[in-house]
Amino acid sequence: MAIQQGIWRINAGNSTASTPTRLETARLDDENQLEELIVQDVSIINADWLLIGRQVRTSFDKRIDLLALDANGSVIIIELKRDKTPRDVVAQAIDYASWIETLEDNQLVDCYVDFATKHKLPVQSLDAAFKAKFGQPLEDISINDSHQMVIVASELDASTERIITYLNNRHGVGINAVFFSAFTDGNNRYLSRAWMIDPQETQQLVSTRGAREPWNGEFYVSFGHGERRNWEDALKYGFISAGAGQWYSNTLNMLAEGDRVWVNIPKTGYVGVGIVSGERQRISDFCIDGKPLTSLPTQMDYSDFAAEPDEMAEYIVPVNWLHTEATGKAFSETGLFGNQNTVCKPTATKWRHTVERLKGVWEIPSP
Template sequence: MAIEQGIWKLANGTGEPPQKMRPTGLADEGLLEEQIMQDVSILNRDWLLIGRQVRTAFDKLIDLLALDANGNVIIIELKRDKTPREVVAQAIDYASWAVTLADYQLIDIYRAFAERYDRPHATLEEAFEAKFGLALGDVTLNDSHQLIVVATRLDASSERIINYLNEHAQLSINAMFFAAFEDGGNRYLSRAWMIDPDEPSQPVSRKSKKEPWNGEFYASFGDDRPWELARRYGFIAGGGAAWYSKTLSMLSEGDRVWVNIPKTGYVGVGEVIGERCRADAYRFATEHGSKSLPELVSREDYFHLYRHTDDDEEDAEFLVPVRWLHTVSRKEAFSEVGLFGNQNTVCKPTTPKWPHTVERLKQVWSISAESTYKTYE
């Protein structure tokens, strides 16, 4: 169904007939892209632009990339000089790449976009909260995506393809038509949707993506455990049930482990120097000689250490000794959207987030693969 747009100037009760404005056409769709950059509400007031000319993994450029308030990705492709069928096929091709994007990749895309185009917010977290009044961490990024083809017109065959993909192929794709008009030296832009955008769109299913483990371990250090003590004497710990302590056995001497305090952030990285041991049995070298944790800390300061009985091995607190390569206090913990997190005391992550997390921590803490220094004061 071809869509024709028109604008009429009303006579305001003078008795004169409405006057149809003269269509001028869109000579340069690059100009339309510039207008969208200035005000995304030309497309949709509830979208946040996060990228322009975004390069895909197969070296193609997506015209515009946006997010909605739910964190869903919108791929916007201008027809330009492509045939109608080409632009539809190209948008679907881009979707095959966009569906694989992890949240940290979207964060990086926005960071580059903001820097290149001097956006008012430097990070996606800031831009998202300013736009929607929501914290970025409160939504699931890229849980689904939507394709938008922007054109002055589409042929009937392309319209049938778009309708079919929406109704039968579980793909959310729409077309937006623009027309330009002129009146007394003033220029106007009008738009029309091919499919009502308020109709529920088809969800796009996603499959989890795994990557080879990079050899770096993740550790969760409980928020109710004494991080400053662990930082000073060199250990990570878990206990209260076998589920929390048994994963410490995954660590062997020489392993590297990155430590996160849930809901706080990453606080250190260290090299394992011993095997898992009951926390009350391990002895630390101190300036006052060899000491156990019960000799170093009170029940009030380390409740988990004291709550088990001697014959209750499963509930006991266990630790793994480490030589810290870098640590920070709780107040200096590093946290941002896109970093890996897990409730296991120790694990071997295989998600795309994990290598990104390690690289970000190396950048923030200025450490390299060969770093062997300790930072505790």
């Protein structure tokens, strides 16, 4: 399916309705310009990625256009189509991924240092850059346990799109495509972006590795107890939450009323299981008996989050708890499932073990 993009100018400030005017399409000077724009502002492709390399030389003397990390430590290979055929660029991305998989942590650190030096970045350490971007120490993350591939193009042929879909759906290969188009409006130029597959789906696909089995219908939740949220408040008022970036908050959209969630606090253990009782909402809109959470007695002051922009805001999903534990009595033992994603649908074999173990310890009946 060919993806077509368009932009229309409307006179939003005029109370009189006017005919929308479609902007003319334009061409980027070349794809080197697009690469440069992404280097200047990675949010052009994904605001929740950290660029760590540009024109990275492989051991077989080829160059990867761009490399990035997400908050889960997954390495993202970004390859611009340029003058390659669509099928060739897909094959090349897979070839690069096979090489990336062999890299050690120190090689990725060196890659970032080289990138930061060449581009005179203010932060020259990958550890510091990761902490500044994602708010958590790099030492707590397992880097390169998974990787994703992203093809950047203005368009792809139908057969290549079928190949990408097939690799994702049938073989669990995290490959995606993002399409950019340019438009003009007088002296102004604009850039638009459209993903072939929701990037959250690719992120979810690669979030667990190893043996897989059908998803059991129950969700894993990582609750970041600390600077932005407090488990005692979540327990008392019935919610889970995430924020400080769309990478964290967007996966809350996976949940629907009636879903069962098992909540883990990283480095602490599992602390609760409950049933989702409503949709995702900004924390400033969350009320208990008609009273905003921001006006209730809480362990943490949430009022500062009210003015945050949507992409950085704290979001809440209400939950009716079936069983909870204080952080001091969290359940943790070797072999339990863990993941950095706020919400995921685990297909790792240890997820079934984790759920059955928690059911037994907490005496939770099957749904």
